[in-house]
Amino acid sequence: MLELGVVLQGIINGILLGGIFVLMSIGLNLIFGVSRVINFAHGDFLMLGLYSAYWLFTLYGLNPYLSAPLIIVLLFCIGFIIHWFLINPILERPELAQVLMTVGLSIIFQNGALVAWSADYRAIIGGIVGVSIPLIGGLLLPLTRVIAMIIGFGSSILFYIFLKKTRLGMIIRAVAQDRVAASLMGVDVEKIDRICFGLGIALTGLAATALSPIYSVHPFVGIPFTILSFIVVILGGLGNFLGAFLGGIIIGTLNAVIGLMWNPQLAMAVAFLIFILILFVKPRGLFAR
């Protein structure tokens, strides 16, 4: 049987992995969770952010954590523009149109990246990549993942507070709850939509910066991210940032621990099965709004 130290390390890895899942899904929680825009291109926005971080690092030597503000602004603009021209026209239409639209976007992003930057796997190396903080008992804490988790946790809390307490946050929630009523109250619904979407993509950009020292960069790297993000968002309850945090940690820890104690090939399967079971008990997610 496995030693206690190994199991503990597995749990630590799982929690950190969960933090990463949370970080990945934050933008989607705002876009899909709050404003209910079905964005199947989520992982590909992450991919674009990853490429941005990589190129800024490779061409200009910019440390990814420092280039975060640039990437956030860049992705906000991209999100803003895409919403204006592509999402807004179909908002009044059946939801499924959004599926078509975002899948189309996803295809374009992936293959655009392929044509522009080829299928090479790239990565940011050096610095704190691969470095771990040693703890007592031989346990190790991978530094980049800790940072990612902290950023994920921090953003979750920040956005929770933002939505609940700030004026803009409340307006966004109002629009999400009832567009007609909000517009009757004098809110420029279209503008709020656009800002919300832009913010969501910007958040995704932040996630990408924090993830860039962890994952390799590749045109098709976004596909599993999209799936995982949707699962985390649903598990936590649409729009619920703290729920998503808990949900992400659960999935991550299950994946790591089950993979370690049993079989890595089935770890995700078990985690997903448990996700489905949790849905049975809590059909609106862990903490439904």
Add this chain to the structure above:
Amino acid sequence: MSREHSSGKGVTRRGFLTVAVSAIVAGVVAGAGSYYAGLSAAPVKEVTKTLERTVRETVTTTLAPGAPTTVTTTLTSPVTTTVTQRETITTTITKTPEIKPAPKEVKIGFIQPMTGALAFNGKMAMDAMMIAVDMVNREGGIAGKVKIVPVIADAKSDPKVAASETERLCTIEKVSLVIGCFGSAIMLAASEVTEKYKIPGFWTGAITRKAAERGYKYWFHMETLDFRVGESVAQFTEEVVIPKLGKKPGDVNIVSMHEDGPFGTGTHDGAIEYAKKRGLNVVGRVPYSAKETDFSSVILKVKAAKPDIIWWTAYPSDMVLICRQAKELGLKAKAIIGFGGGTATMPSIKAVGADFNYIFDVGEEAGSVETNKIELLTPKLRNVLKEFEERFKAEHEGMMPMGLDHDAFGHTYHVLTNILPKALQYFGSLDPEAVIEAAESTVVQEGYGSTLPSYGYVYAPSGHPFKGQNMWKLWVNPNVAMQYIDLKPYVVWPPKYAVREPIVPLPSTSPYAAT
């Protein structure tokens, strides 16, 4: 809310959950139990026919044009070390060639996955193949007479698309033969179609033995098979790594870690079979899905087995992440040996960086002019190799071609310069039947193979368990072991082809070095 909808069934949530959870737990236990029972009972059901080293023996025949042609090929493999059987392959073809005017040009289909998950390797391989086409066309084409018109198909890393594209190549473009392709699932799907339409297919870049066991008439495989790669790794471990550690085979812990597709599974099956026969101690086997986003459990499992030597088959996608997480989680070993694939893909290796130094890679992979004993090749082939490398580097911003690229180039070059000219010469055309007869009667001992020890081609005839397979790549050890120094792969084994001494154990500059 429509939750407690009365349908008269009275299924309460708790009742349902109890049943469901019990059922799932029971199912999981039963499943896990039978899985492990199955594992311990009969891990590899297939009989491994390992065919040993051969004494080169060739038969050449000269034929007068217009006369009935008989081409007889006999090759006998002597039993050397541990293995199974003496084997003789004899193919006799008698055919009267119709002397037709040679066609002006020939359409050849090339299929690779150039988009999707396998895009990277597929695109490189296609580039390499096109260089071969161009180099042959420059001399006037096949046998200096028939221009090659390449038709390119993208398999999109999807077997369905591979099948569609091969349909198009065979029935619309009407190619005379198909050459491809990276990825076992892609190759399996595409070769189903070439068999259906009776178009000869020549394959490299996928090494699953299941393909060879189908006994297809129109399938020719120029590369080695997966289990042979595994055996080479095990051999290298036994002959070099373990002695350099100053230990005996039984005293060393080997842990096998591999992606769970056909490539990883097949290669490690072969390695573990060999290990069992030779008394090497494989103490753990951890398959994983290359598409996962986290490998911490894999790393920890391998670490828990306390490996001295790690055997590893990776794809480019998982390689970078695994190397990073292995460093983060403190995975240590005395030697890490790759089986090709990810550990032979230069951009991925560069993405890992200096940490990758001193890792071994065994396989069909060749290094470059710089890292191989090129003087063992004939002058003509030396020049061919040099030119290929120059052109490849020019097309890829100075990146040197890796083994898979050498394979793609070399095997295509072989088809274009060994098989097709023969079809023209002895059978007067490049029709499918002529190409097949030419291929089946081909015996080459100095074709440009992917690695210096392995240049040679003889295809197993009908009735052989591996019909269509280039047996040379199973008889001889087709692989070299390379070690990455300054991120370049230098051949370190077998001794005859080595340019450097292997460095074992991992030196302290490597983050994976055991203290």
Add this chain to the structure above:
Amino acid sequence: MLWKLILFSAALTTVIYVTNPPPYVVHIIINIFWFAYVTSSWNIVGGFAGQVSLGHPVFIGLGAYTSTLLFMNYGLSPWLGLFCGMAAALAAAALIGVPCFRFGIRGPYFAIGTLAYTMVMEQLAMAFREVTGGGFGITLRRIDSLLYFQSADPKVYLPIILSFWIVLIYIMHRLQKFRYRLLAIRENEDAAAALGVNVFRVKLYALLISAAFSAVGGTFYAQYYRYIDPATVFGPDLALEIMLIAIFGGIYDLFGPTIGSGILIPISECLRILLGGRYFGSYLIIYGIILILCVLRLPEGITAYLSKKR
């Protein structure tokens, strides 16, 4: 209706047999109708009932693997194995459908839940390789006898898939009341319940029927391509493709998915032929652009637009 369908199929088949076009063209047509069949089956629960499911690869894959494994290991003709595949898919559908519909899991929750279901099956198929062949997939033994649902002549597969398609469309056409109930549920579940529709049962039936049909589609796939592996038949890519085609064609109409299939598949094939060889990936970019333009102009799918024009 039935006669129109039969006439159309008979005409198409006759044309193909008489003109004997290149096998590649036949292949495209078979592909179109396979997707038409599978997406129409998806549409029963995804479109008519409004319960978007990303779990249909589970049913397709179970159909494919069940009939194939019975064929490879016990020599059972896939015509019979087909029914076993249906049974497996029905069980799987019940397993996810009963709790989901019972506990009111709908909309995006149902979609992502079924997506997780698909991923689970894919992993199981990869992991238990002694049974399923794992990543190697299964290459079907070549028997070339119609008794074993195989044929050396690819044209034969066309009337087969057309027959399946006819059966599916016709059954759904006849089940008018059932369709109305599905429609009511899609529009407003609670109102439908208030009107006396047994929401749970209707949804479940929709899922079960859809699963059964999908499983047959899986068996056909295995017999036609003669090679299956977990990533293709159990993969999330397939789930997205099905949903994409159905939505594009129009989910409200009986023939919507068929039309969607008839348009999208030739477009993607043509694009790949024209551009796939040289500018890798660019043909997909154009495909994506076409999708986006169509959504902007015709957000309810092609058939909705066509019916408005009429």
